[in-house]
Amino acid sequence: MQDIAGYKSIALDIAQRIVSGEFGVRSKISGRSLLASQYHVSPETIRKSINLLKEEDIVSVSQGKEIIVISDQRALDYLTKNNYLKTVYSLKQDLENLLEQKKEIDHKFEKVISGIINFSDRLQNLKPYHPIEINVSESSHVVGKTIGNLEFWQQTGATIIALRRGTDISISPGPHVILRENDVLIVVGDGQVHQRTTQFINQQ
Known part of the structure; x- marks a missing residue:
């Protein structure tokens, strides 16, 4: 207990x-020397400890340096306060751990996005394919329906290569995936695919 926190x-x-x-x-x-012996610290460390208790009106120290207990209730209050502070510290540690986890998730998300972009860049060189993003509005008739039931490819000529939903990304979503409002579809097709797909998605 020789460190700064020891006397506390x-x-x-x-x-x-x-x-x-x-x-x-x-x-x-017991006097400072005996307390120092009990806690295996220097008398100076004990002095600092007793001063903390004195400031909280838990003990008094006479001129003869006698240490007298004056309140057990304030001692309880002191413990309660420090347990609360310990809880706050624990919550701070939890928050820091969560932020670290968020950084890892964000990093993985960026890698997935980069992969899709690179994939799209390669497709752009393979005519007649042109990757585009289509937003699904809340009023779209496709909301609540599966890709298969919509006969998406038959209706638009577009192939869905990825679906972004908030922070989640699905690569090559299957026909049983149900579309929701604010989904972002990344599709490929010929030069007219953007117009056809947008018109199809925006039907109400």
């Missing part, structure tokens, strides 16, 4: 001993 840990332990009744109210706590 000792103060909490002494407060716990007060709450448990080991050190009763109005009783004298």
Whole structure:
């Protein structure tokens, strides 16, 4: 307990001993030297610990440096406060872990996007294919229907190579996938595929 947080840990332990009744109210706590021996720290570290408790009105220190317990309730309040702070610290750690996980997910998402873009770039060199993105509006008649039931390819001549739904991406979605509002379809086809697909999607 020689580090900076050591004296705080000792103060909490002494407060716990007060709450448990080991050190009763109005009783004298062992001198600094004995406490230093018990906790295997220097008398200076004990002095800092006792000062923390004194500031919280848990103990008093006489001119003769006698340490007297004056309130077990304030000792309990002190423990409660520090347990709360510990909880806040734990939540902070959880938040930092979640942010790290989010970074990993974002990185994977970027890799998938890059893969689709590279795939699309290659397709652009294979005429008559031209990858395009089509947004599904909430008023579109395709909402709630499967790709197969819509006879998507037969109606538009477009092949769906990917579907983006929020942060999720499906590569080559099958005929049983149900389209939803705000879906983004990435399709390929001939030079007229954009016009035909847009007209088909925007039917109400």
